[in-house]
Amino acid sequence: MTYTIPTGPGPQGPSDGTGRSRPADVLIVGAGAAGLFCARAAAQSGLDVILLERGAAPGRKLGISGGGRANFTNRHMGPQHYLCHGRQDFCVPALQAFTPDMILRQMRQWRLPVEERSHGQIFLTVPARQLVQALANDCRRFGCRLYCHSMVKHISRKGNVFEVTGNDMHWRARAVVLAMGSPAWPQAGGSGAGFRLAQSLGLSIIRPRPALTPLLLEEDAAAFTALAGISLPVTVSLTYNGDIRVWEDDLLFTHEGLSGPAALKASLFWQEGTPLTVDFLPGLDFAAMLDAPDAGRQSARSLLGRHMPQRLADLLLPQTTARRKLAELSRKERIGIVTAVSRHEIIPAGRAGLKKAEVCAGGVNTDEIEAQNMQSRLMPGLYVIGEMLDVTGLLGGYNLHWAWASAMAAARNLATV
Ligand SMILES: Cc1cc2nc3c(=O)[nH]c(=O)nc-3n(C[C@H](O)[C@H](O)[C@H](O)COP(=O)(O)OP(=O)(O)OC[C@H]3O[C@@H](n4cnc5c(N)ncnc54)[C@H](O)[C@@H]3O)c2cc1C
Known part of the structure; x- marks a missing residue:
């Protein structure tokens, strides 16, 4: 399985004939598990999707997850497996709408073999990099433009359009999805950049701290x-x-x-x-x-x-x-x-500190996010998904499942607006 990824910031989108680039339907910041899954689903529904990743390749954490075999979901799924400092039931609608069976079906479609281990944990039996490749291949197949080496530094909104800028790039989009992960495991690119960007857009952050750590x-x-x-x-x-x-x-x-x-x-x-x-x-x-x-x-x-x-x-x-x-x-x-x-x-x-933490507890305050679709209550058109949110799962496949479920909640809504 192969995929090609443009290695630099791309063009600024198709022109609408006025000399200005036409805004994309959706711009997603961060090509980790959540960003890739959201981009794939949004592009499949026919939206014009741009996915920007600051690293050299997508899905770095996903590629090393589960000891390289990605414990990507769990047979036993429910809000009791998650910690959220706001409403403990915040994750319920997304988990109900995207069940472990659904991601298992997707793995079968990708022909990625899986095995169930103790406590209902479900792992791949092939390298997790193959899952990253399947996601990136689908993104490309459905027309999503994925650019690596594209670090987003600033986002603002003018009227109904978001302006997204970074190193030598300037994009416009009708909706923006923040999927930038957390500062946990900085060796694989984790940083607090997402929290700072969310704050600049008016969202508040529940104090991040290392979790799933010795x-x-x-x-x-x-x-x-x-x-x-x-x-x-x-x-x-x-x-x-x-x-x-x-x-x-x-x-x-x-x-x-x-x-x-x-x-x-x-x-x-x-x-x-x-x-x-x-x-x-x-x-x-x-x-x-x-x-x-x-x-x-x-x-x-x-x-x-x-x-x-x-x-x-x-x-x-x-x-x-x-x-x-x-x-x-x-x-x-x-x-x-x-x-x-x-x-x-x-x-x-x-x-132990962030270097040994698989995830970060805390993050974007869920009181400011719609539980049905991960949209900001403060700024319509802005979405936050995955580990950036103050939703932290237990060890056992719960964090990757949250990445899938929150990504799908956002993608479904994006397809209808
Ligand atoms: C060693 C390890 C093992 C793990 N194993 C498991 C497991 O088996 N099962 C499980 O459920 N969970 C596991 N986890 C946790 C899981 O990997 C994460 O919860 C999940 O990857 C979060 O996905 P995400 O898309 O929200 O964030 P990430 O995967 O962190 O993706 C965020 C992306 O955003 C990019 N980005 C950040 N800032 C910018 C910017 N300014 N511009 C552009 N791009 C940006 C980053 O480079 C990154 O690619 C593990 C974590 C670690 C560290």
């Missing part, structure tokens, strides 16, 4: 970092705005703190100073195991060592009781052991 531990928790490399299934829970959030997934100890899917998911909802509660024996009734009639001659240390690496068991168990026979322990001592293993509290010191 959690750091204080030095006094250094004992945990000595376990670096150990990964095991756990249940992590935390309280967020009065609700208890729970995830069962793998936790990885690192030299800096906690990583792996369980920690990355927790990082989205974790608030400074609050504890994570970790059950290191998910699905097992550890209290009942200690009380079992044939367990009395064993120590908690040897019992636990059969279910997890001994180094971790030694770190979790209270020194005073770890090596004693269970039959000798008081009720209170048993409760102490169960709490240390099944309700272990860890207070992270912070989150």
Whole structure:
């Protein structure tokens, strides 16, 4: 599969005979997952679409997503998998109108093979770059003009037309879609440029912060970092705005703190100073195991060592009781052991920074955006989609699905106005 992309800023659009270029129907800023998907759908509906990308190629983040296999959606989809600081139900109309089955059907049409992994996560089984190519090929096939090396710097509106300028280019369009992503993972081109452009157009920004990122531990928790490399299934829970959030997934100890899917998911909802509660024996009734009639001659240390690496068991168990026979322990001592293993509290010191964050929480305030079609309530004709919005999904394909769903919501509306 191949595609050609003009490498520089293009011409200024067809002339309307008056010497001035005729405005395009839609100009989309940013050829990431959301911008490509929106451009493709808008162009397919017959609109004259321009897609501008500042990088040398489209879809850089999409190309590295999911370890290079793009976890592009999830079987289990709903607003509970997203964080939005405004209306928590903001994402509902777009998710209802664009379901996981719809993107799966699209993958079949592109002949991109997929596989379902744990927790309903759906990945490609071929490199994610092939998905980028399929999107870019479709954009071209439907007549969308995609220009790379085209950095948009300024957007203004004169009457009903947007004027878009950047390095050596000047475009006019009847509608503009901002799809410029977030500052997360700057190694793949993430930046805060989109937020600044949105602000210049009157939109407000909910403070961006790294999310889906490892959690750091204080030095006094250094004992945990000595376990670096150990990964095991756990249940992590935390309280967020009065609700208890729970995830069962793998936790990885690192030299800096906690990583792996369980920690990355927790990082989205974790608030400074609050504890994570970790059950290191998910699905097992550890209290009942200690009380079992044939367990009395064993120590908690040897019992636990059969279910997890001994180094971790030694770190979790209270020194005073770890090596004693269970039959000798008081009720209170048993409760102490169960709490240390099944309700272990860890207070992270912070989150790893944007360089290790898959996404950014926060972004364009959804109170100022129409949930049905992603159009600004403050400036008709201006749309915001994808990660730029203050809608952040959990690990598991939710952020790419939001890119598709929000892009489709905008594209459907663009086709009708
Ligand atoms: C390592 C990694 C792995 C990930 N894996 C997954 C996964 O498996 N599943 C999942 O759901 N999510 C995953 N994500 C998150 C997901 O990739 C993003 O949420 C998604 O790509 C966001 O799409 P977007 O189109 O909104 O933004 P982006 O993909 O970031 O695209 C924005 C585009 O806008 C361009 N741009 C910015 N400013 C300008 C400008 N001034 N002028 C012109 N162009 C501009 C950028 O160059 C970029 O190409 C991962 C993220 C990372 C970093």
